[in-house]
Amino acid sequence: MINSIVILGIQWGDEGKGKIVDLLSENSNYVVRYQGGNNAGHTLLVNKKKTVLHLIPSCVLHKDVIAVLGNGVVVSLTDLVNEIVSLKKKGIFIQNRLILSSSIPLIFEYHIKLDKARECNLLNKSVIGTTHKGIGPAYEDKISRRAIRINDLYYSDYFYKILKKNVKYYNFTLKNLYQTKTVDFKKIFNKTMIAFKKVKHMIQDVSCLLNNKIDKNKKIIFEGAQGSLLDIDHGTYPYVSSSNSSIGGVITGTGVGIKKIKYILGVSKTYCTRVGNGPFPTEIFDDMSKYLCKKGKEFGTTTGRKRRIGWLDLFLLKKMILINSLSGLCLTKMDVLDFLPEIKICIKYLDKNSNQEISSYPMTIQSWKNIIPVYKIFKGWNKSTRGITSFAELPIEAQHYINYIQSFLNISIDLISTGPNRHETIIISKFLKKFIK
Template sequence: MPALVLLGAQWGDEGKGKATDLLGGSVDYVVRYQGGNNAGHTVVVGDQKYALHLLPSGILSPGCTPVIGNGVVVDPSVLFSELNGLNERGVDTSKLLISGNAHIITPYNVTVDKVTERFLGKRKIGTTGRGIGPTYADKINRVGIRVQDLYDESILTQKVEAALDAKNQILTKLYNRRAIAVDQVVEELLGYADKLQPYVADTVLVLNQALEQDKVVLFEGGQGTLLDIDHGTYPFVTSSNPTAGGACTGAGVGPTKISRVIGILKAYTTRVGSGPFPTELFDEDGEALRRIGGERGVTTGRDRRCGWFDAVIARYATRVNGLTDFFLTKLDVLTGWEQIPVCVAYEIDGKRVEELPYSQSDFHHAKPVYEMLPGWSEDISKAKSFSDLPKNAQAYVKALEEMSGAPISAIGVGPGRDETIEINSFL
């Protein structure tokens, strides 16, 4: 059963869109299994650049069926904005499937997200303000709105009323905001029902039948391992499970059907939002990585925090995801440094620690222990095979592979679809 999971092995923004697109022509289904439009993927096809926030990257691959699974939260306005934008550029989006069990991001979820984050002040999490967290909270509190609810006005109205009973009390009495009218929300959501109808499906059934027919299914995670609600740098995390286990619950496919788990690693490290980041740079090197790497969030537009490669979190990602392979991206960005530091361990309270500490306080105080690797000055963007890389670049890749605990099977040497070195096939 050829089911693959592809996910971020750092804090997100590793280049998952490029990796998914590389496989897109060889797979039958590409499935988003968690997150919402707080995730951003950039895919470069020829001289065209596509920024995807909610849609699976496979939507750009002819013959591939893109699927939004039950674990995703969907903002209908964002969904149709993306679909319309792709249609205007000649992309066929008619094969998209959306789970009827996926939860809807309502207008009041967005409002709650924004006012709550502002209220936290210095203690803010650094959310995107797009209503993702409050929607997942509603899901867990069993007052969430699902896609299928749009086709029963009575149920939809009851659910909106239940959700707003408490939220309006909080908005008016705690945050001094106006109450949100139930009828207004119901009317807005019902306005999407007919437009969504052609895409809604029992995606759990569709995907399991596809695997039974030996179709190739790729499960695409948003964000990254260190942003996982259970296994990330809590509380500075997302509200879902980007780790490999999330693919099973977020798409309704059993773990015995997963044949390969591919982690995407950037050749250095970045992070968006608040939270600890041991290798973060505040000097010219950090600015250079940001400038050369174009490190600006696809969804947020915020500058990404930049730092050297962290082998400790790479090993952690290998462990919690059961990674079988790595795809190393943006190796070309490191061209020009005489020496490249790599974090091989942490120093915490004077002690060397080689594994990710489970204690939030310890991780917050972790200082990177660096090993210096020789750099290279040659342009590597035209490299088509591993042997085409400069010797020092080859040594850098091999060192990262040994430190991270899984083979590096592909290397990104530029942003383009064809600027990738495949060492081992993922299929």
């Protein structure tokens, strides 16, 4: 029995993972976030009601499913408490079915201030385009062995001491390097302890919990945030997130061994989007970009920023399929392509200097600049696919488009999303049909 699956994005995030997790988690026992922070934004649309999540996994609408935040997630306790309260106001009660790893590193006000100072500094010509949530600086503290983890808060005297040391370090940096306002140590301490009391009962050893539950055949979904092209190691560096948003993040971010991961579903839009700066070989700059942006409602869930739009890039997907050892693929936003006269797919790159085909994944900013995308053009379909739940009911042109992607990438397309609502989905994989039941 396959009882543990991973759902992760294989573009630059915003692929629609939240809807897929919500759909597949209906009869699951646990849904686990393993990296990122509240820079993620998952939107769920059920019965015309929209629920937006940032930290809490996308299973909250199923009252019997337990949500888990692993040690690979960085957490602002105040933002977490605010999200719990916000859900409660909507009649969604999560406080007794949310588990936090005892090793979670915390985000503080000084992380957020530093993040904003870096991005807004007029002298910085190479801004990444972060969400200003303090995620990067929090991960920096983790690597520098300066992080304050949630289990440190059990010992208030110790927490007081190390927080004071960190505030002193960050205030010096904020004042002298960025000429910006500093933070108040006592306010941070008091605010954090108040929030800690509200979540203290949720803290557990997540690694032991999950390994034990997998051994007992409980159904577990590992939910990715961001996308693999934003992975700190394998993404379009340096325009990436600060964590491993590819498959490796599951293992290090939860403490669950690799042999216990049985199925990995990669999620991709039928086109591409990206928020922030960085390479984007298939980006569109004409009226088609405006059309797809409007129809696909391509605005960042966390930031509200307009997303950059481009055609589907199979060269990049091949690389992401390889590094993530994907079992199957999910295509989302099929309906956004409805009524287009033609649709493009990038099938290879050429070097603009030599006009030779590029065989290896570009790893430097300079190498990305030398890319010319080569497209295959498909005839569009003059029919709505919105809400279709059977592959056979799709227009023949849409079937041809999907079959080509499947053949080119040499991977099965197991799910197709035909709209934002939970059940506007074509489930092809027999395994996934069984997993839901």
